[in-house]
Amino acid sequence: MIRHDLSGANWKKSSRSSANGQCVEVADLVDAVALRDSKDPAGPVLVFERVAWASFLVGAKDGLRQR
Template structure:
């Protein structure tokens, strides 16, 4: 698998992110979704297939990751 060039990616932060800087940024790529720590934009990024990303979003909406 080849590495993706994230240099030209358009990153966005959630509108629900607070002003404390504890945020993640997401970039929608042609064939993937990338996620990075907003405090370390030149650091590593996690890359997901669109299907895995949608599964994560749906799990979040359904409360799958809520603490009990």
């Protein structure tokens, strides 16, 4: 398993996040993208290869278009 240095990560929350805290935060790393629960910033972090993250975004956007 690859360990990523998250100490300098610049976490961003979506501008569409709700006020009730049901949000995730994303950090752009050198070679990957990290995702965490905004309510638990010290908790677990998921790290995705850029290709996998890009595929997720395409799928999410396509799903929104099909509504």
